[in-house]
Amino acid sequence: MSDRYVGGLRVAAPEPSLHLSALARLIAVTFWGGEEESTLATVGDALRPGGSYRWPGSRIGITDDGRIATHAGLVDYRMRVGEHAQFRTAGLCAILTAEEFRRRGWMRQTMSDLLTNLPAAGYDVSLLFGIDDFYQQFDYRRAWPEHRFEMVMADLTPAPPVTLEFFEHEQPDEVVALANRHEQGQTGSVVREGGWFTKLVEDRGCLWRGTDGNVAGYILTRVNDEQLLVTGHAGHPDEILGVIHQLMQSHDRKQVRLGSIAPECELAKRLRRMNSKEVIQHQRAGGALLRLVNLRSCLLKLLPDLKERLRKSALSDWSGDICFDTDNEMVDLRITNGEVEVADGHLVTSHQVSGPGMAQLLVGTDDIDALMSEGILTAKHDSAQLARVLFPATHPSMPEPDHF
Numbered sequence: 001m002s003d004r005y006v007g008g009l010r011v012a013a014p015e016p017s018l019h020l021s022a023l024a025r026l027i028a029v030t031f032w033g034g035e036e037e038s039t040l041a042t043v044g045d046a047l048r049p050g051g052s053y054r055w056p057g058s059r060i061g062i063t064d065d066g067r068i069a070t071h072a073g074l075v076d077y078r079m080r081v082g083e084h085a086q087f088r089t090a091g092l093c094a095i096l097t098a099e100e101f102r103r104r105g106w107m108r109q110t111m112s113d114l115l116t117n118l119p120a121a122g123y124d125v126s127l128l129f130g131i132d133d134f135y136q137q138f139d140y141r142r143a144w145p146e147h148r149f150e151m152v153m154a155d156l157t158p159a160p161p162v163t164l165e166f167f168e169h170e171q172p173d174e175v176v177a178l179a180n181r182h183e184q185g186q187t188g189s190v191v192r193e194g195g196w197f198t199k200l201v202e203d204r205g206c207l208w209r210g211t212d213g214n215v216a217g218y219i220l221t222r223v224n225d226e227q228l229l230v231t232g233h234a235g236h237p238d239e240i241l242g243v244i245h246q247l248m249q250s251h252d253r254k255q256v257r258l259g260s261i262a263p264e265c266e267l268a269k270r271l272r273r274m275n276s277k278e279v280i281q282h283q284r285a286g287g288a289l290l291r292l293v294n295l296r297s298c299l300l301k302l303l304p305d306l307k308e309r310l311r312k313s314a315l316s317d318w319s320g321d322i323c324f325d326t327d328n329e330m331v332d333l334r335i336t337n338g339e340v341e342v343a344d345g346h347l348v349t350s351h352q353v354s355g356p357g358m359a360q361l362l363v364g365t366d367d368i369d370a371l372m373s374e375g376i377l378t379a380k381h382d383s384a385q386l387a388r389v390l391f392p393a394t395h396p397s398m399p400e401p402d403h404f
């Protein structure tokens with residue numbers, strides 16, 4: 001690397017008072033191709049202090065003459081995993097090197113600095129939406145494929161029209177609360193505090209109410225030249241489909257696309273029984289990418305789920321220790337009389353799961369058999385059988401307006 005170095009790079013956390021406008025410009029130019037006022041406003045809003053962008057955890061690389069050459073942004077949130085766990089997640093966003101400074105190893109330097117700080121800052125995992133074939137060097141691996149459905153209006157039956165209330169930019173609290181209830185148990189979803197990360201910059205929302213006056217459902221939509229795009233939803237599938245029909249009529253669109261949909265949600269199941277096209281996009285090393293930060297804290301948070309899964313299984317009376325080993329961390333689970341706990345010290349056991357696919361096992365990207373046949377996990381003695389029970393595939397997904 002050193003022969004390619006031209007000058008030095010100082011990596012540090014950005015400061016809003018010093019870097020906000022230069023950073024917003026750099027992000028706008030890199031990802032939107034220009035510095036239009038509306039773009040700068042959108043980016044500035046995403047970076048605003050007090051929002052989901054975390055200034056102290058983010059990193060910029062500054063050249064000898066004080067220019068921002070690199071940026072890796074951090075969003076701090078809780079990701080649902082299984083029925084009960086919430087992993088504290090470092091979401092990385094707006095990863096860029098200014099064009100004139102690329103291919104000098106400066107992003108590697110910037111990312112390394114950011115990642116080194118994640119365990120001490122209390123993160124369990126890190127997630128990002130990435131370009132192909134760049135993030136393996138930082139130990140990110142595919143988190144989940146993207147599912148989407150496409151339909152034409154002729155295949156939707158009009159439902160009795162419901163009264164729609166529209167919202168933009170800010171989501172009503174009742175909608176946020178319904179989203180949290182609807183996404184409970186959906187691995188990969190965000191525990192919402194204020195709404196969606198994109199703050200519905202492009203999306204428009206509409207809600208409808210039940211006879212009791214409470215919000216019964218919502219959908220988030222966008223319209224392009226040809227289609228109605230549905231980017232988020234909650235509620236009864238028949239009502240949602242009726243509302244989609246209603247909106248297609250009012251926007252004069254004959255096609256609808258439902259993107260980034262949870263493959264096992266009720267609406268997806270309903271769509272599979274109708275005339276619809278389901279597209280599953282797999283990316284070997286791109287798209288939603290996951291990295292383990294702290295194996296021990298992940299296992300501690302998963303204990304209630306592990307106990308429940310064990311209790312419901314044919315292995316409910318299994319006792320013993322099982323060791324989980326990545327290159328960086330080794331953690332043991334002790335299982336006795338249906339109790340599952342993380343052991344304090346290291347135990348001697350022959351039941352061992354090891355390899356770099358550990359984060360994917362913990363969240364349920366795939367089951368252990370798929371991860372073993374991919375060659376990213378190995379399991380010795382009873383551990384494959386146990387892992388089949390303890391870590392089933394969970395079909396993770398995250399609605400599009402959360403993609404940071």
Ligand SMILES: CC(C)(COP(=O)(O)OP(=O)(O)OC[C@H]1O[C@@H](n2cnc3c(N)ncnc32)[C@H](O)[C@@H]1OP(=O)(O)O)[C@@H](O)C(=O)NCCC(=O)NCCS
Binds near residue numbers: 097
């Ligand atoms: C992707 C990007 C951040 C890389 O920044 P960079 O500073 O050039 O990267 P580095 O020089 O630190 O590269 C580190 C390693 O990754 C490799 N690499 C660099 N760019 C790459 C790319 N686009 N795809 C795949 N590998 C790449 C380099 O070859 C280097 O490996 P090597 O040392 O073995 O040669 C930069 O090209 C960029 O800003 N692109 C536009 C914005 C973008 O797409 N960001 C990613 C959003 S997810």
